[in-house]
Amino acid sequence: xIKRLNTPILFFILLFLNLFLIALQTKTSSGENVVKxxxxxxxxxxxxxxxxxxxxIIEISENFRDKKTLIKENKKLKREVFKLKTNNxxxxxxxxKNAILxxxxxxxxxxxxxxxxxxxxxxxxxxxSSSITIYCPKGKRLKEELxxxxxxxxxxxxxxxxxxxxxxxxxxxxxxxxxVINEEKGIKGIAYGTGKNLLNVNYIPQxxxxxxxxxxxxxxxxxxxxxxxxxxxxxxxNKGEGIFQRVDITPFVNFPNLEYVYIxxxxxxxxxxxxx
Amino acid sequence: xxxxxxxxxxxxxxxxxxxxxLHRTFPFLIGLDLYTIFVYFISKRTDLxxxxxxxxLSGIFEDFTLSYTIPIGANGxxxxxxxxxxxxxTKILNSxxxxxxxxxxxxxxxxxxxxxxxxxxIFGISFHFSKLLIFVISPITNAAFYLIxxxxxxxxxxx
Numbered sequence: 001x002i003k004r005l006n007t008p009i010l011f012f013i014l015l016f017l018n019l020f021l022i023a024l025q026t027k028t029s030s031g032e033n034v035v036k037x038x039x040x041x042x043x044x045x046x047x048x049x050x051x052x053x054x055x056x057i058i059e060i061s062e063n064f065r066d067k068k069t070l071i072k073e074n075k076k077l078k079r080e081v082f083k084l085k086t087n088n089x090x091x092x093x094x095x096x097k098n099a100i101l102x103x104x105x106x107x108x109x110x111x112x113x114x115x116x117x118x119x120x121x122x123x124x125x126x127x128x129s130s131s132i133t134i135y136c137p138k139g140k141r142l143k144e145e146l147x148x149x150x151x152x153x154x155x156x157x158x159x160x161x162x163x164x165x166x167x168x169x170x171x172x173x174x175x176x177x178x179x180v181i182n183e184e185k186g187i188k189g190i191a192y193g194t195g196k197n198l199l200n201v202n203y204i205p206q207x208x209x210x211x212x213x214x215x216x217x218x219x220x221x222x223x224x225x226x227x228x229x230x231x232x233x234x235x236x237x238n239k240g241e242g243i244f245q246r247v248d249i250t251p252f253v254n255f256p257n258l259e260y261v262y263i264x265x266x267x268x269x270x271x272x273x274x275x276x
Numbered sequence: 277x278x279x280x281x282x283x284x285x286x287x288x289x290x291x292x293x294x295x296x297x298l299h300r301t302f303p304f305l306i307g308l309d310l311y312t313i314f315v316y317f318i319s320k321r322t323d324l325x326x327x328x329x330x331x332x333l334s335g336i337f338e339d340f341t342l343s344y345t346i347p348i349g350a351n352g353x354x355x356x357x358x359x360x361x362x363x364x365x366t367k368i369l370n371s372x373x374x375x376x377x378x379x380x381x382x383x384x385x386x387x388x389x390x391x392x393x394x395x396x397x398i399f400g401i402s403f404h405f406s407k408l409l410i411f412v413i414s415p416i417t418n419a420a421f422y423l424i425x426x427x428x429x430x431x432x433x434x435x
Contacts, residue, residue, distance in 0.1 A: 010325055014332040014356050021336065021349030026399045 097259065103151035104262050115264040116140045118148075121165070123256065127195060130170045131159070134261055142166040145224070147264045153230040153252030154178075154218060155261050170255055171231065172197055180231050180249075181219035185209070188219055191231060191249065199232055201247040210237050210247050226264065284321075288314055288334065292341065305421075307413030311338045312388050313422050315355050316381055319362040331359030346392060347401060354391035358384045374426055378419045385415035 005013075026034045040047075104117050118134040132155075136142045142161040148168045149155055156176070159169040169176060174195035181188045187208045189201040204210060214234040220227030232249035239245045291310035298305045311334050319327040335355030339348040362384050369376055389411035 005325065007324055007328070010328055011356070011360070014328060015353060018332065018336070018349040018352035018356065021339075021352065022347045022395065022399055025347040025349075026401070 100151065100260050104260055107149070107151060107262055115262050118142075118166070118261050118263055120258050120261060123258065125256065128174075130173045130195070130255065131156075132168045132170065132255070132258060132261070134158075134166050134168055134263075136161075136164050136166060136263075140263075142263065147225045147229075148261045149229055149264065150253045150258060150261055152254075153232070154225060155253055155255075155258065157224065158263070168261065172199060172251060172255065177222075178225060178231070179219040179221040180216040182210070182214050182216050183228075185214070187214075188221070189216070189247065191216065197250065197255070198235075199249045199251060201249055202244060204245050204247060206239065206243060206245050208245070210234060210245065212237065216249055284314075284318060287317060292337070295338070295341075305417060307410045307417040308421055309338075309385060309388065309414050309418055310421070311335065311351070311355065312358060312385050312418055313381060313425060315359050316362045316377075316384060316422075319359050320366050324360065324363050327359040327363050328356055331355040345401075346396065347399065350392050350395045351388075353395055354388045357391050358388045361387055374423065377426065378422055381422045382415045382419040385418040389414055 023034045023038070101117065107115075116137065118136055118140075120132050121135045122133040124131050124133075134142075134148070142158055142165075144158055144161055146158045147154070148157060154171055156168045156170040156173070158166045160167040171178060171191070171193055172195070173193045176193040178191050179188065180191045180201060185208065187204055187210060189204045191199040191201045194200055201216060212234050216231045216234070218225040218227055218229040218231060230252050232251040234247055235250050236248040237245065238247070291314045295308070295310045298308055298310075314334060315327070315331040318330050322330075332352050332355055335352035336348060338355070339346060339351045362380060365380050365383070369380070371377075393408070393411065
């Protein structure tokens with residue numbers, strides 16, 4: 001091997017070997033090892049680039065980790081938001097119920113009669129009959145033919161009952177009739193249910209001037225409902241050709257949104273009648 | 277040839293041994309550099325490449341064993357140059373005259389020491405002025421010692 005090498009090459013190899021050995025031991029003015037210093041100078045760009053890449057990788061991994069935690073946190077927050085939304089909904093519902101119940105309780109002072117509040121548990125609206133089922137609170141007893149009202153008007157009467165529940169026939173049900181009056185003008189009539197969200201008021205003489213937006217309330221003549229309960233508002237007047245005119249009224253009560261109803265007790269009703 | 281090899285080995289070992297002992301026993305021999313004489317001896321009897329390698333290795337060995345202040349490798353370079361120089365001088369002069377050889381020894385010793393000083397200077401390694409004196413004494417001591425060595429060696433060869 002030695003024979004193959006050129007003398008100058010061998011010389012330089014040996015020279016560099018010695019120089020390397022010297023360089024290994026010498027130190028710079030700052031006290032650093034020369035070889036280390038040279039090696040550092042040679043490799044520093046590579047090291048800095050590597051450090052840069054390492055930093056990038058660390059940053060990416062941290063971002064990834066952050067992303068993971070953020071996803072987790074996001075999921076958690078979403079759950080919390082959903083929970084809060086539900087709570088909010090429940091609160092708003094409770095608020096609404098509270099407002100309804102408050103209005104129901106105000107009925108006593110408004111109409112000067114007593115009764116008790118029942119919750120509506122089911123509703124049935126079809127072509128043949130419309131009714132709602134109510135749940136009777138403990139300590140209270142339902143009776144058939146008891147009038148049922150809401151805070152904004154007449155609902156109907158109890159048609160069937162059992163221990164804790166009762167079925168209420170709505171005033172809009174076809175076949176239901178009640179005596180109504182427009183107190184301002186003193187116009188009386190009989191309101192019939194149509195099976196739709198509409199009542200027909202008959203037996204109003206032609207000479208009586210009924211206008212749109214006139215309000216009809218119960219007259220109490222039918223001995224079924226106490227006097228003064230709002231029934232509906234006039235939406236259309238049909239004079240016709242007979243001696244009576246026909247008036248269409250829309251009930252005040254929004255039956256599909258009905259949640260609580262007020263049951264008038266018979267005694268109270270009789271008292272009310274006595275008062276009247 | 278085999279004889280030379282054995283002789284070289286013996287001289288090398290004795291150089292190591294004596295180099296470390298002589299200047300302690302005889303303080304005036306502090307400037308003696310047997311490795312230079314050994315390199316000259318090798319250069320004279322072998323080819324350039326071998327003498328370069330052996331010279332460098334012996335220089336490094338010297339640095340490892342003897343030098344405390346001089347960095348390892350400095351003597352390696354100086355001995356490398358010495359080996360080339362001594363080979364070339366031997367080739368040019370082509371003389372077995374004792375005094376010529378002593379002159380060569382003297383010259384290569386000066387070159388050797390100057391090279392070491394130069395290397396130390398390049399690498400910024402400070403050295404005491406007293407060391408410089410050793411470097412001045414060293415060529416003379418080497419030349420003188422070669423005389424003794426030559427006489428001993430010639431005696432052996434004659435046998």
